Amino acid sequence: MRYFTEEHEWVEIDGAIGTVGITEYAQGQLGDIVFVDVPADGRTLAKGDEAAVVESVKAASDVYSPVSGTVLEGNSALADSPDLVNSDAEGEGWFFRITLSDEDELGELMDEAGYEAFVAKL
Amino acid sequence: MSDLAITDPQTGQSEILNVEDAPEELPPQLLPLDAWHRARGGRMVPFAGYEMPVQYEGIMAEHLWVRKSAGLFDVSHMGQVVLTSDDGADAVALALEAVLPGDVTGLGDGRMRYSLLLAEDGGVLDDLMVTRRGDELYMVVNGATKYDDIGYLLDTLPDDVTMNLGEEQALLAVQGPKAVDALARLVPGVEALVFMTAGAFDWNGADLWISRSGYTGEDGFEVSISAEHAAAFADALLEQPEVKPIGLGARDSLRLEAGLPLYGHDLDPETTPVMADLGFALSKRRREAADFAGAERILAEREAGPASKRVGLIVAGRQPVREGATVVDADGAEIGRVTSGGFAPSLGSPIAMAYVPAALAAPGTAVRLVQRGKTHDATVAAMPFVPHRYVRKAA
Numbered sequence: 001m002r003y004f005t006e007e008h009e010w011v012e013i014d015g016a017i018g019t020v021g022i023t024e025y026a027q028g029q030l031g032d033i034v035f036v037d038v039p040a041d042g043r044t045l046a047k048g049d050e051a052a053v054v055e056s057v058k059a060a061s062d063v064y065s066p067v068s069g070t071v072l073e074g075n076s077a078l079a080d081s082p083d084l085v086n087s088d089a090e091g092e093g094w095f096f097r098i099t100l101s102d103e104d105e106l107g108e109l110m111d112e113a114g115y116e117a118f119v120a121k122l
Numbered sequence: 123m124s125d126l127a128i129t130d131p132q133t134g135q136s137e138i139l140n141v142e143d144a145p146e147e148l149p150p151q152l153l154p155l156d157a158w159h160r161a162r163g164g165r166m167v168p169f170a171g172y173e174m175p176v177q178y179e180g181i182m183a184e185h186l187w188v189r190k191s192a193g194l195f196d197v198s199h200m201g202q203v204v205l206t207s208d209d210g211a212d213a214v215a216l217a218l219e220a221v222l223p224g225d226v227t228g229l230g231d232g233r234m235r236y237s238l239l240l241a242e243d244g245g246v247l248d249d250l251m252v253t254r255r256g257d258e259l260y261m262v263v264n265g266a267t268k269y270d271d272i273g274y275l276l277d278t279l280p281d282d283v284t285m286n287l288g289e290e291q292a293l294l295a296v297q298g299p300k301a302v303d304a305l306a307r308l309v310p311g312v313e314a315l316v317f318m319t320a321g322a323f324d325w326n327g328a329d330l331w332i333s334r335s336g337y338t339g340e341d342g343f344e345v346s347i348s349a350e351h352a353a354a355f356a357d358a359l360l361e362q363p364e365v366k367p368i369g370l371g372a373r374d375s376l377r378l379e380a381g382l383p384l385y386g387h388d389l390d391p392e393t394t395p396v397m398a399d400l401g402f403a404l405s406k407r408r409r410e411a412a413d414f415a416g417a418e419r420i421l422a423e424r425e426a427g428p429a430s431k432r433v434g435l436i437v438a439g440r441q442p443v444r445e446g447a448t449v450v451d452a453d454g455a456e457i458g459r460v461t462s463g464g465f466a467p468s469l470g471s472p473i474a475m476a477y478v479p480a481a482l483a484a485p486g487t488a489v490r491l492v493q494r495g496k497t498h499d500a501t502v503a504a505m506p507f508v509p510h511r512y513v514r515k516a517a
Contacts, residue, residue, distance in 0.1 A: 031371070032182040034465040034472075035441040053494075055442050057181040057465050058371050060494075082440070 003066065003106055004115035010090060011066045011098075013106065018067055018098050022054065025119050027089040030056040036082045038074025038096050045069060045098065047105050052095045054085065063095060067105050072097040153198045154292045154349035158356060162367055170265035172199040174370055181371035185467040188338055188376055189508075192298035193368030194359050201268025202288040202346055203261040203275075209282060214259045217279045222252065223395065223414040225405035229254040234318050234333055238395050238403050239263070239271055244416020244423075245391035246398065247274060249383065251335060253320050260331070262293065262344070264385045278415075292352035296359060297342030297368075297376075299511060304362035305332075305343055308355075312343060317512040325355060338373070339380025339510045378473060379466050381434055381505025387445055388432060388461040388475050396423040397477065399432045430458060431483040434505040437463070437472040437491065437498055447493035449478050458482075460491060468508050474500065 002012045008026035011018040027033065035055040045051050045065040052063040052074075074096045077084060085093035100106075110118060150168045153159070159166065164175030175196065177184060187193060207213040215226040224237040234253035238246050248271050250263045263271045272287055279285075296305050306313045309323045312332055320333035328351035336342035347355055359365050374384070383389050389398055394416070401424060408414055412421055437443050442465045449458030463474030474491075482489055487502040 031177060032180050037441065053441075055465070057185075057375060057442075057467070058176070060442070060444065079440075 001106075002112060003109035004112065004118075005064070005066045005109060006118060007064050009063060009066045010115075011106075011109070013100075016100050016103070017072065018069070018100055019094050020051070020063075020066060020096050020098060021094040022063060022085065022089055023115070023119075024089045025122075027086050027093070030054065030059070030061060032057045033082045033085045036075075036078040036085060036095065038078060039071045041071055041073055043071045045071065047102075054095075055082075065098065066109060067098060067100050068102050069098040069100045072099055153196055154352050155196050155198065155356060158353045159196065159367070162360075164367065164369060167370075169370060170199045172265065174199060175367070177369035177371045178367050181369070181375060182467045184366065184368045184372035185375050187366050188298045188340060188368055188372060189468055190299065191366070192296055192301040192304050192342070192362075192364040193338075193372070194356060194365050195295040195297065195368050195373055196292070196356070197265075197295050197344070197373075198292040198349075198352070199265035200293055201261075201263040201265060201271065202291050202293060203263060203268070203272065204255075204286045204288060205259045205261065205275075205279075205283055206257065206286075207283045211254055211257050211259060214283055215254065217283050218252065218259060219408065219414060221275070221278055221415050223404045223408050223417070223420070224252070225407055226252060226254075226259070228405075228407070231256060232319050232321050234320055234335065236403060238389075238400065239274070240395075240415040240420075241274075241391055242415050244394045244419040246385075246389045246393050246395065247271065247391060249385050249389055249400075251333070253333065255320070255331070266386055288346075290349050291346050292349045294345045294347065294352065294356060294359070295336050295338075295342060296345065296365065297336045297338040298340050298364070300364035301340070301342040302513070304359060304364040305345075307362060308358055314516050315343075316516055317341075317514050325351075325358075328355065330355075334513065337380070337382055338376040339382070339506055339508055340376075341511055341513045372467075374462075375464055375467055378462055378464060378475070379468055379506065379508040380510060381475075381507060383432065383475065384462055393432075393477075394420055394423060394428070396420055397428045397431055427480050429480060430477045431480050432461070432475055433478055433483050434503045434507060435460075435463075435474040435476055435489065435491070435500040436469075436503045436507070437474055437500045439498065440465075440472065441496075441498065442472040443474050443491050443493050443498050443500070447474075447491050447498075449476050449482075450490050450492050450497075452490075454492070458489075460493075466507060473503075473507050475505075478502070 037053040051065040239248040315334040331346040447460040458478040
């Protein structure tokens, strides 16, 4: 099951593990991505914390954690290939995996249909 | 010159530095080619008081296209100022020399020069191109500063000098190694111009004023054309296979790679020509005469060396270090400031411009930068980062 935030992050849930990235819409808005700073393994994040930084040619943007938990790993492939976020934002361009500490938070996020409706109004 | 500066359109924190007099509450003005940009996929953002295209297909692709072929830029936000006097162009040139430190009276017809508009204290109020054009002088100044420039010139120049800000004129730049091929197909004869010369041309009955100049480091041209003919001319340029439309984003990364300062960022009233490493804009005759605004301070600084100086930086790693980051010493104390920075598409690495203490200004010097609490290593580098490819001799 995949959930979305109004800040254009997605989190794919598999058991107690979430994989987090930014949406296709977000990468399109950012343009050419040249650098991604992913969180360190073991870092504890509360929902809404600044978890990562994504830099396009024109600007730096913060990426917030859509859920609370402990970072399992960052996507090391982004160090050499930050453009994976442009080419496959909702797949190979994921940012980090996190062990959820409070699955109830998912109820506050949008599902795919809800996010599509949200983006359509922007 | 050219005020570009791309910062985050979402935070709106862009060219604000130098638009104190451009009321922020007013909606942005529309360029003559506004609809043209939108129809071609331009993503419009507020910049210098105008809605301007920041990109079309993407900054990286647009940047690399200009370096290998040719790009069309709409720079109609810039001020095109025509100065005349009953006493002729010589009188205008002489009057301008009070506030420009270059050799203006020595400009031949159709010759142009990069210069700096100086405050009484020698601070830089704007950077600009000045051209002698028959009986008049033609200046292209930055968009965000054009109204302030006019006000300052009105206060400073003798009353017999008349100024006209040609807001009915569009300004299009065609830049890149193939710009000459594309433009000469439409306007035969432009190939005979060399860098920093200009002339009058005609296209389908429309008057054009074309200079071989630009702000990308590439060969190229800037074309002044009446707003009513601009869209048709832009269409004709885009029909040339060499040409694609290019936004402000790539214009900023191209000028940064070319080592060219951006007013409101790398230059402002707190900087002097010497600090900005623009000593070439102080002509020998003018230095000897010491008869321009701020001459005493500027010449003393030139003699003794500036306390701080604009330098280029190559940043280690891949993360861009942008305007506002600090330069710090070994103890972490601030000793300088990054004034422009970003990812250099042609180099594949982040680069920046910064003001650093003179002792750290030599190429090869290691410096440390701090941005959002994170330290970055950087090395002072000679500019331009990417060699200029101006055409100085006719083919």
